Amino acid sequence: MAQVTPLEVDEVYDEEDNFLQEQTVKSSTNCCCSINTVLVAMTSLIILFCVLVLSAVWVSAFSVQVEELSNTVRQEHFDNMYSATTDYLKTMLIMTESVKSQLYTGFDFKNQTLIADHTFRLYKMERKNLGDWAHAMFVGSSMGDAFGISSYKNNPMYMNITYGQNQLYWLCLNWQKLDYCKKNSTTPTMTLAPFKNIQILYNAAASNPGGFAFSPSFIDSTHPSLVLFGCVSSFTQGYIPPGKTFSNYVSVLFGSAEITSFLVEASSSIPGSVTFIIERNTTYLLSTDNPAKATVKFTNGTSIRYTVNNYGGKVSEIGTEVANQLGSKFDSLPCNNYTTLIVKGTYTSVKRLCTSEGIDWVFVLSVPQWNYIGSMLIAIIGAIVASVIIIFLGIIIAVFFSFKIVKPFKNLIAAFQNVSNMELDDLKLYKTLFSEVKTLQTHFVGMVDKIKLYRQFIPPHLLSKLDDNEDIVQESASQISVKKEEPKSFAHSNSETKVDMSSRSITTPTTNSKLDVKKQLSAKNMFSLHLEKKPISVIGVCMQGINRWFVDLAPEVSVDLLGGLYDQIMQISKPSNGQAWKFENETLLITFNASTNQNAHELKSIQTAYTLSTKLKDYTKVKLLKNNAFADQQELTVDFSTKIAIATQECLCGNIGTKQAMSFSIQGSIQQNIEMLLETAIRLDISILFASELKSKVDTKYQFRYIETKQLLADNVFTVPDRYKQSNIFKEDSLYELGLCNQVNMDEWMYELEEKEKKDKWKFYNQACEYYFDKEYDTALERIDEYLKNSANSTDLAAHNLRSVIMDLQGNANFKLKSVK
Template identity: 35%
Template sequence: MKETTQVIPVRSQHDATEDNTQPIEDTSSDNFQQDARKIAFFGSIKMWLILIISVIVLLTVFILSAIWLSSFIPSVVEYSKELRDFEFDNIIAFVKQTIREVKMTSETGKHLMMKTLDFSNRDQIEVLIYQFLKQQWTYLKGLVVTNHIGDNEGRQYGIMDWGGKPTLFNITTKDQQLYYCNNFDELDYCNRSSTPDIQLGFFDLTILINAGNAHPGKPTITNSFIDASQPQYTFITMVNSIALPQPDSKGNKFKYYLGTDLSAETISQYLAQVTLKLSGSKSFIIEMATQYIIAIAVVNSDGSVTRQTYLKIDNDERVSSIAKVLASELGTELDTIGCGNKSLITSATDYISVYRLCTDTDVDWLFVLAVPQWNYISSIVIAVICATLGACIIISAGVITSVIISVKLVKPFYNLIDLFESVSHMDLDNLVINDSKFTEVKHLQNHFKTMTDRIKLYRAFIPSHLLSQLDQGGDHVDAKKKAHENDSISMASSHKSSQRSSRLDSKQSSLSRSHASSSHRRYSNDLDIFSLHLDRKKLSIVAIHIEGLNRLFSEISAGDCVDLLKDFFDHLGLVCRTSNGYLGNFENDLISISFNASSNQSKHSEKAASACVQLMEKLNTTKSKKWPNQLKKKPHLIEIVKFRFAICVQESLCGNLGSNDFKNFTVISSAKFNLECMLDVASKLNLNIVLSDRVFANLEEHYQMRYVYTKELIPDSHYSSPFIQHKENERAPIEPTHIYELGESLHVGMDEWMYELQEKEKKAKWTKYNQACKLFFSNQFEEARELFQEFHELNNDVAAELMIKKCSTTTPISEL
C-alpha cells in the first residue's frame, strides 16, 4: 500500500487472501504433442516423388554412361595400342632400311672396285673413294660419315667428314694424316695440299680386321667403339671384305676391305623425332653384345665421350628407371627375348615396347620405346571425369526438378492439411485457400469451402468459452490429482491446454516447406472440455450494467436496439477472446465475464481490471462517435445510456452440468447478488468501475483506487438465492465489505514519458481524498471532514459528499 495515495480499511486476513496458485504448464507434453503432429519427411508423398524422379534420373545416367563407356573404352585402348605399335614399327623399319641401304651401296662399291681398282695405286683409290663418298652423301647425308679402303695390315685410306669439312685421311701403322678437301661440291677429286693439315697418333683398326676375318667376303657391321685418338666419336662400321681364296701366312682371310662408318647421332635424332610425337616417351637402342646404349653417351668437359651400359645411366633418370624394369622383366643379360621377337612390358607408369633386331650383317640390337600410360588413358580419364561431372549436374538438376515438382504437387495438399487442422480445432477466422491448377484439388477446395461456410453458421451458436478453449487449447491439469481433490463434486477429470502460435502465411512459397515449422499453428490433442465436472476455484467476476437500456427499448425499435447492442457485444467478444474470459448470459441489462473459470489463469484480478478499463474506453468511444449517426432522431438517448462495471473475487463452483446429451457450463456462487449490490452503489454514487476489498488487495500496486462505501455482501460459502427463505426466519449470512472505485493506472507507459508530469498530476487527484479516508478510519472525523470538504469543492464528488455527511454524524457507515 502506498500510504500517500491508497487507504486499506481494517479487514480480516481471510478477506485479503486470494488463491494465487499458478497453473503449471506441461511444456514437455506440448513438445510431445507438437512432435506427434509433424508430418515426417520419410514416408511422405514429397519424399516418394523426389525419390522416384531421382532414381529414374540416376538409372538413366548410369545406363547411358555404361553404354558409352563400354563402346568408347575398347576403341580407345585398341587405337592407343595401334598407334604405339605403329610408331615403334616405324623406328624398327627406319633402322632396317638404313642398314639395308648402307649394305646395298657397300656391295655395289665393292664389286665395282674389284673389277677396276688397282689397290696399289693410291691416286686411283683417292679418286674412287672421293666420288663414292659424294654419291653416298647425296642420299645418305648425315648417316654415312666415312668411306675408306683398308687392308689386313692395319692401314686405311679414305675420306671422312671432319667437323663439317670433307677430309682425306691416311692411317698408317704409326700415325694418321689428315688433308682438307677444298671445293668439295664443285670438284670430282680432293683438292688438297701436299702436306697434312692435321696429324694424329696411332689409330687401332683391330676391330675392323677381326670383323673382316670373321666374315670374309660378306658385309658385316662391327660393334660400336671409340678410339683414343678421336674420343669425340662413336664408330659403327660396316666392313665389306674381299675374301682370299686361302688364308695368308698370318691367317687373314682377306686382303682388302671397303669400310663405311655410320653415325649413331643420325639414329639418335630420328629417335628424338619419333618421341616428340609421343608426349613424354623415351626410345633408345641397346647393343646386345656389349649392352651399350648406342644412341646415348655422356660428353665430358674435354670433349671425350663416356659410354654407358643400360644398367648404368647417369644422365637420364627416366631411361634409368626404364632400364631397371627391363632388367627385372628380361634379366640383366636381356637374353630372354629371341631375335625378331616383340614384347610389351607394363610398368607402373609406362607401356614399354621391346624388339630384338638380328640381321645377316651381324646386327644384334634391342629396340626400346617407353610411352607413359597417361598418354593413352588420359582421354579415358578425362572422359570419365567429364561424364561424372555431367552426371552430377544432370542428377543435381534432376533432384532440384524433382523437389520443385514435388513441392508444386504437394503444396495444395499441405494447404488443405493446414485448413482441415484449423477446422478441426474450430479456427475458422483465417482460412486462406490457395488456388490450385489441379482439377481434383479444385473440387476438394470447393467442397471444403462449402463445409466451412456451414460450420461458421453453426459456430455462431457455440458458447464463447468453448470457442476460446477450442481455439487456445485447454488447461494442463493432472487428471488423477483433480479427480482425487474433487471426488465429491466432480464427474470427470481435467483437460490439457497449449498456447496457439502464429499461423503460417498460406501464400508463402518455399521449395523445402516443413509442415512442422515453428510458424505452424499448434493445437492440443488432449482437449477434455466436454466432460461433466465441477471445480472449486477463486474467480474474478466482472458485471457490466447497461444503464438506460429500458429507455432504449421504450423509445426506439427492437431492430435499432439490436444494431446498437451489436457494437456492445463486438467489443465484449473481442476483449473476452484476448483476455480469455468466460462470457456469461445476457440477462436484461446485465452481463458478466468470469476470469479463471473455463481455463486456469494467473493474476486474474489484474486481467479483470484491465478488461474493464479497455471496455470502458471502447464503449465510450463507440457511444460518442458511432451512435450519434444511429440515433439522429433521438440524440438525448446517448446521454442516458451509461456503462457501469463491478469487480469481485469469490470462491465459486464452475464446470459442466447436465447430461451426456445436454451440457451447460455453469458458475455457482453468490457473486450475482453481490455484484448487483456493488452496481447499485456505483449507480447511486455515479461511479464507472467499482470493486470489492479482495480485488483491492490484488490491484493496490497497479491502479489508483479510493474507498467509497461499505456494503453487506453474501460470503463465498453460501450459494442459495438470498431472496428465497427455505425455513421460517432463515436469512442468508452477510458480512460488511468495503467498496472501492478503480482509477488511473499507476504505471507510466513508454509512449507517455513526454507527459509524465501531467500524468502524475492526474493520478494524484485522489491523494487528498485517501488522506481523508485514513483520518476517517482513525476516528479523526473533524480533520477528515475538512479534507473531504476541500476535495468536494474542487471536484463536486458524490462520494465525498457522502463521506462529509458520515463525518458530521460521527457514526459508523450504514447503507443509504
C-alpha cells in the same frame, strides 16, 4: 476443493484423446526434415547420381579406347624409329653390295687406282642421294691392308692403310666435278696413327665368308668423338692365303649420328620421352635422342664409351631399371621381341633387333604415362569440376524452385498457425500456379469461413483460452506421462494410471506437486464432463428498455444495437477475465472464477461492475442518442437504463451433457439471487447493488451504503423455490449500493475538493443507518430527514425506503412502550 463428479484419469484421457493426438502431431513437426530440405536433397542426389553414372559410363567406355589408342600411338612412334633404323641398316647393306659388285670383274687388289676410282664414284653417288652417311668406303685384304675413300670434314680423301703402319690421307681436289679422286699432291695431306680397329672389320668379314656382316661399334682416331660401325662383305674368289677364309673384303663405315637423327625425330613428337639404342654384346650406348651429348667422351686424347650406368639423366634412370628387369645383357628378352615395361612413371617400350649379319641391338623408347593418361585425367578433372559446377548450379536451382514450391505451403502453414491461434482475420494467401495448392487454398478459405461461423457459438470461457493462445493439451501432455497403447483409445486400457480424487494427487513421473496436478486437471476439465463446487462471482447487467427495442425496432437494428452494447461490456470485462454466461430477460450475466480459476475474483467483479456502470452511462449518452435508429423515437433512449447487481457464493460449475455434445453450466441459486438484487435495484433506482459477502472487499476501496435487508436463497439451493415449499432455503442478507472509488487520480488533484464533496454525499445517510442498526430510531429519523433536505437527495428512493422502514419500526416501538405502560 471437492469434486462433485469423481473423474478417473483414464476417463480424462479418453475424453482428450484427440487433443493428445494433435499434440503428438505438433511435436512431430519439430524435426529438420522439411519439404525444402527434401526437395534440395532429392534434386542434388539425382543430379549427383546422373553425373556419377554418366561419368562412369564415359570413363569406362573411353578409358579402354584411350588406353588402346595410347598403345597404338606409342607403338607407332616406336615403329617409326625402329623402321628408320632398320631401313638405314638395309641401305648400308645395299651400298656395301654396290661397292662389291663394281669390283667383281677384273678385280686386282694391287690396282689402287681401280679401287680408288670405283669407291670415289660410289661415294659421290651416296653423297648425292643419301647425304653424308658413309664415313668411309674401302677395300681391304686378308693381310690387314685397305684402300678407298674416307670423308673428313665433309670432304673426300683417299686413304691408304697398311697394317701396322700410319694411315695416309690425300685430299681429293675438285671432287664435285671429277669422276676420280685427284690427289692434291704426292705427299699425304694427313698422316694418322695406325688404324687399330681394322681387326674388328677383319673379324666381321671372317665371320661370314662371301656374305655380309656388321662389325661391332668402335671409335677411330679420325673421328674420336664419333661411334662407328662397319658393314663388310668378303670375297671368296681369287687367291686366299693359307689360314684365311677370304681373299679380300669391302667395307662401308657408318656413324651413329645418322641413327641419332632418327631417335631425335621420334622423341621430338613425344613430350618428355627418352630414346636410346644399346649394343647388347658390349652394353655400350650406340645412340640417344640427345645430340648435344654424344655416347662417347674424348678427354686428354682418350675416348671413353658410355653405358646406361654412367651416361646420366633419364637415360641412366630408365636404362638401369630396364637392365634390372630384363637382365644386364637383356638376356630375358628374346631376339626380335617387343615388350612394354612400366618404369618410374613411364611406359617403356623395348625391342631387341637381331639379324643374320650380326646386329644385336636393344631399342628403348620411354614415354611418361602422363602423355597418355594425362588427357584422361584432365578430362576426368574437367568432368569433376563441371560436375561440381552442375551440382552447385543444380542446388541453387533446386533451392530456388524449392522455395517457390514451398512458399505457398509455408504461407498456408502460417495461415494454419494463425487459425490455430484463432486469428481468423487478415489471412493472406499467396497466388500460386500449382492447381493442387489452389485447391488446398480454396478448401482452407472455406474451412476458415466455417470456423468463423462456429467461433461465434464457442462458449466464452473456451474462446478466451483460445484467444490467449493457451495450449491446454501441451501443458498437460508434457507433465502427465501416459502409457502408449493402440491409437483407438488412451483410456480404459491403462489400468495402472489412477487418480485419487479425494487427495487430489496423481502418481506420474513428471508431477512435482499437488498444485501442478490441480492445474493439469483444471485444464483437462475444461474439455471434459465434470462439475466442481467452487465460489464464484456474478455480475448481472439489467438493460431496461430493450423490450421496447424488440417491439418498436426492426430485428436487425436491435441486433446491431445489442452488438454495440456487447462490445462495450466485453471490452471492459475481458481484462478481468470475466466471461459472458447467458442473456435473458434483459439481463446479461458475467461470471468470474467459474470456468477458469481466478485469484481475487470478488474484487475483480466489483471493479468490473464499477467500470461498466460508468462506461455504459457514457455509451448511452453518446452512442445511442446519435444512432440513426432513434432519430424518430428518442423516447427509446430515454427509457433505456442499466442496473447492475453483484453476488458471490458457492456453485457447481462444469460441463454437462455427453462427450459428443456438452455445455458449460452453473448450478446454484446465484442466478435467482441476482434477479432479486436487480429487482431491488430497479425498484429503488440503484446503479450498482451488491450482497453483504462482498462488503469486506469494498470496505476501504469504494464508497458504499446500506440499502435494505432481503431474503436470499442459500448456497445449497439448486432449484426454483416455488417448486419446493421449504422455509430453510432462505437467508437474510444485507444489500449495499456501490458508490465512488476512494482513490483520487493523480492527474485530478485539482478536483480533489469536488471529489471529497461527492464522497461525503452519503454522510448523513450512513449516520442514519448506524443509528438504525443501534435501534435509535428517533435519531436515525432525524439524520435521514437531514439527508433528504438536500435538494440533490430529495428524490433518493433508497433514502425514502429506509425512512419508511425506520418510521414503521419507530411506530411499533412506541406502540409496545404504551402497551407496557
